Amino acid sequence: xxxxxxxxxxxxxxxxxxxxxxxxxxxxxxxxxxxxxxxxxxxxxxxxxxxxxxxxxxxxxxxxxxxxxxxxxxxxxxxxxxxxxxxxxx
Amino acid sequence: xxxxxxxxxxxxxxxxxxxxxxxxxxxxxxxxxxxxxxxxxxxxxxxxxxxxxxxxxxxxxxxxxxxxxxxxxxxxxxxxxxxxxxxxxxxxxxxxxxxxxxxxxxxxxxxxxxxxxxxxxxxxxxxxxxxxxxxxxxxxxxxxxxxxxxx
Numbered sequence: 001x002x003x004x005x006x007x008x009x010x011x012x013x014x015x016x017x018x019x020x021x022x023x024x025x026x027x028x029x030x031x032x033x034x035x036x037x038x039x040x041x042x043x044x045x046x047x048x049x050x051x052x053x054x055x056x057x058x059x060x061x062x063x064x065x066x067x068x069x070x071x072x073x074x075x076x077x078x079x080x081x082x083x084x085x086x087x088x089x090x
Numbered sequence: 091x092x093x094x095x096x097x098x099x100x101x102x103x104x105x106x107x108x109x110x111x112x113x114x115x116x117x118x119x120x121x122x123x124x125x126x127x128x129x130x131x132x133x134x135x136x137x138x139x140x141x142x143x144x145x146x147x148x149x150x151x152x153x154x155x156x157x158x159x160x161x162x163x164x165x166x167x168x169x170x171x172x173x174x175x176x177x178x179x180x181x182x183x184x185x186x187x188x189x190x191x192x193x194x195x196x197x198x199x200x201x202x203x204x205x206x207x208x209x210x211x212x213x214x215x216x217x218x219x220x221x222x223x224x225x226x227x228x229x230x231x232x233x234x235x236x237x238x239x240x241x
Contacts, residue, residue: 077215
């Protein structure tokens with residue numbers, strides 16, 4: 001299973017999202033690969049991804065995808081991440 | 091880069107910003123003061139928000155300004171700016187911002203540790219408020235270091 005953490009520059013915010021999504025997955029006992037990427041790398045990275053994590057501001061940049069787009073409001077809220085990942089992957 | 095060893099130069103407290111651009115520029119100036127980046131990086135951080143929106147406001151009251159690695163990044167670094175008056179960035183949920191972090195890295199690899207440390211610090215929902223209230227750089231470092239041992 002592959003999950004994308006997506007941000008504008010591919011450093012910083014997407015890396016924090018990746019770290020905390022890994023913690024949320026550990027809580028759920030789910031094994032998945034999480035890749036942080038920027039907008040330029042998104043299309044290729046998302047080809048075989050099940051889930052794309054993004055901020056509400058960035059959803060409009062995602063374009064057509066078969067992955068579930070999960071909007072994360074607070075990147076540091078493990079409860080929000082766990083709840084939304086559980087729904088997306090459940 | 092250790093969060094509990096951030097130099098005073100990259101910490102600016104109770105700064106005044108009229109809008110989000112000024113807030114991001116204050117954070118960029120703190121990076122410049124610390125010898126982390128040149129002024130060009132500051133403007134690139136502003137451009138990221140102009141291009142992609144206020145997604146850098148990643149939690150209530152907290153912005154993480156950043157841009158891609160480039161020749162204007164001298165070494166990896168982080169700056170912390172607290173705002174005297176909170177400023178709206180245009181985020182649907184997390185406005186207004188009272189703490190602006192600015193991150194600069196020389197490559198897309200190798201900054202994972204500092205981001206894990208940031209996650210440790212800010213997974214505590216009181217961290218942003220506590221940093222906003224800090225009156226000394228040492229107090230900021232103390233909040234950032236609260237959970238360092240977990241990393």
